[in-house]
Structures are given as structure tokens and as C-alpha cells.
Amino acid sequence: MEVVIVSDATEIGPLVADAVEALLAGNPCAVLGLATGSSPLPVYDELVRRCADGRVSFSRATAFLLDEYVGLPAGHPESYRSVIDRAFVGRVDFGAGAVHGPDGTAADVVAACRAYEDAIAAAGGVDLQLLGLGRDGHIAFNEPGSSLGSRTRLKTLTSQTVSDNRRFFDPGDDVPRHVLTQGVGTILDARHLVLVAAGAVKAEPLARVVEGPVTAMVPGSALQLHPHVTVVADAAAAAELTLADYYRAAWAGKPAWQGL
Numbered sequence: 324m325e326v327v328i329v330s331d332a333t334e335i336g337p338l339v340a341d342a343v344e345a346l347l348a349g350n351p352c353a354v355l356g357l358a359t360g361s362s363p364l365p366v367y368d369e370l371v372r373r374c375a376d377g378r379v380s381f382s383r384a385t386a387f388l389l390d391e392y393v394g395l396p397a398g399h400p401e402s403y404r405s406v407i408d409r410a411f412v413g414r415v416d417f418g419a420g421a422v423h424g425p426d427g428t429a430a431d432v433v434a435a436c437r438a439y440e441d442a443i444a445a446a447g448g449v450d451l452q453l454l455g456l457g458r459d460g461h462i463a464f465n466e467p468g469s470s471l472g473s474r475t476r477l478k479t480l481t482s483q484t485v486s487d488n489r490r491f492f493d494p495g496d497d498v499p500r501h502v503l504t505q506g507v508g509t510i511l512d513a514r515h516l517v518l519v520a521a522g523a524v525k526a527e528p529l530a531r532v533v534e535g536p537v538t539a540m541v542p543g544s545a546l547q548l549h550p551h552v553t554v555v556a557d558a559a560a561a562a563e564l565t566l567a568d569y570y571r572a573a574w575a576g577k578p579a580w581q582g583l
């Protein structure tokens with residue numbers, strides 16, 4: 324696992340966008356894994372700028388979302404599909420039908436989850452998966468206790484996550500308690516995982532993910548099992564990392580040809 328600690332959060336967007344740009348330069352048909360939440364937003368903003376400048380194009384790329392609420396009507400402004408359209412997809416040049424998400428409106432949830440796994444496999448798997456980190460160490464919506472081999476399925480959110488998500492909904496609105504989410508095993512199948520963490524609220528969960536034991540109680544800790552993981556953290560999120568000095572030295576001395 325490579326841990327990159329940036330001195331200023333504004334470095335996160337360009338750094339991760341470089342990896343996406345390099346991927347698409349080598350393979351314009353690459354498959355991206357997109358995450359919602361606030362953490363990847365600087366990456367999306369940077370990619371939108373680069374797309375407008377003609378540096379990067381998503382016109383032949385495919386993308387898969389990590390997760391989706393269950394119980395929101397299609398087109399609800401807070402469905403993850405709507406959120407990612409506003410934040411990124413609708414601002415760049417993806418082709419029609421190129422971006423997929425789990426169908427949170429499906430009557431047959433089990434079939435919808437299976438179809439989603441099949442669609443990812445049919446696309447050849449995800450080349451680069453963006454990830455954020457929940458306060459309880461969750462990735463996508465894999466709450467503590469999630470099997471480290473789990474696949475896309477229905478999950479119930481913890482009350483902590485429901486309350487974290489409340490800020491996006493109008494006061495008085497019901498915040499969904501159920502979601503469809505790629506499993507930890509699904510996420511680990513992606514070829515490169517890039518986890519973005521910013522702010523002091525992520526310091527404790529990030530330390531557990533990067534340096535704690537691999538355990539279903541911290542689903543993000545499963546990233547330690549993956550051969551190609553990049554964690555990009557600002558100084559506040561990195562504050563509880565025991566080996567922070569080592570990560571900084573390794574990054575400072577990294578040969579330029581290696582990339583992320």
C-alpha cells in the first residue's frame with residue numbers, strides 16, 4: 324500500500340487526476356470506478372477542467388458507481404446516480420449509457436445485484452477505483468461486520484452513517500437506511516484502488532484502515548490485501564498514522580517513472 328501525504332488538500336485533485344489521465348492516455352476505453360461523498364470532489368473538479376482543456380476524454384470510457392440508496396425514486400436529487408451526474412458525469416464527455424450504478428429501485432434486489440456484478444465483469448473489471456472512507460472505516464457502504472469477500476448486495480446502514488448522510492437531505496425527509504453496495508470483494512477485484520481521505524474526522528479511521536489489523540470491523544482494512552492501493556491523505560487525515568514520516572520519505576524519494 325502506498326500512502327501519499329500531501330501538505331495541502333488542494334494537491335489531492337491534481338495528483339489523483341494525473342493517475343486517471345495517465346490511465347486514459349494508455350487506454351481510452353478504461354473502466355473507472357466512481358465514488359460519491361465529498362472526498363473525491365476535488366478529483367472530479369480537476370478532471371472536469373482537464374476535459375474542458377482537451378487533456379483527457381471519457382468518450383470511450385465506462386464507469387461503475389460503488390453504491391446506491393434503496394427506496395428513493397429514480398431521479399431523486401440525492402440518489403447517488405443524480406449526485407454523480409451533477410458532480411462529474413454530466414460535466415464531462417462520457418457516452419450515453421457508459422455510466423452504470425446499482426439499481427436501487429429494482430423490485431428484485433437479488434437479481435439487480437447479480438446483474439450489476441455481471442455488468443462489471445462483462446466490461447472487463449474496473450481499472451481504477453476511487454474510494455472515500457466512512458467515519459467507521461466503511462468503504463462504499465460496506466459497514467463494519469461486512470464480509471471481506473462480500474459481493475454487491477443489500478446492506479442496512481448504521482445509525483452513524485444515516486446521521487452522517489442526513490446533511491444531504493431536506494430537514495424532515497426520511498434518510499434511507501438501506502442501500503445496494505458493491506461488496507468488499509467486488510472492490511478488491513479492481514486493478515488499482517485509490518482512497519482519498521481529507522480532514523481530521525478521517526484520521527482515526529484512516530489509521531485503522533492503513534495500520535490496524537485486517538478485520539471485518541473495519542472494512543477498509545481489507546485494502547491491505549490488495550496489490551495496488553494508493554492512499555492519498557491530507558496532513559489532518561494522516562495525523563494518526565504511526566509511519567507518517569516513512570510514508571513522506573518514501574514519496575519524496577520515489578522515482579518519477581513509477582507514477583501512482
Ligand code: GLP
Nearest residue numbers: 358360361362455456457463464
Ligand atoms: C458514504 C459513501 C462512501 C463515502 C463516505 C464518506 O458513506 N457511500 O462511498 O466514502 O460516504 O463520504 P465523505 O467523503 O463525504 O466523507
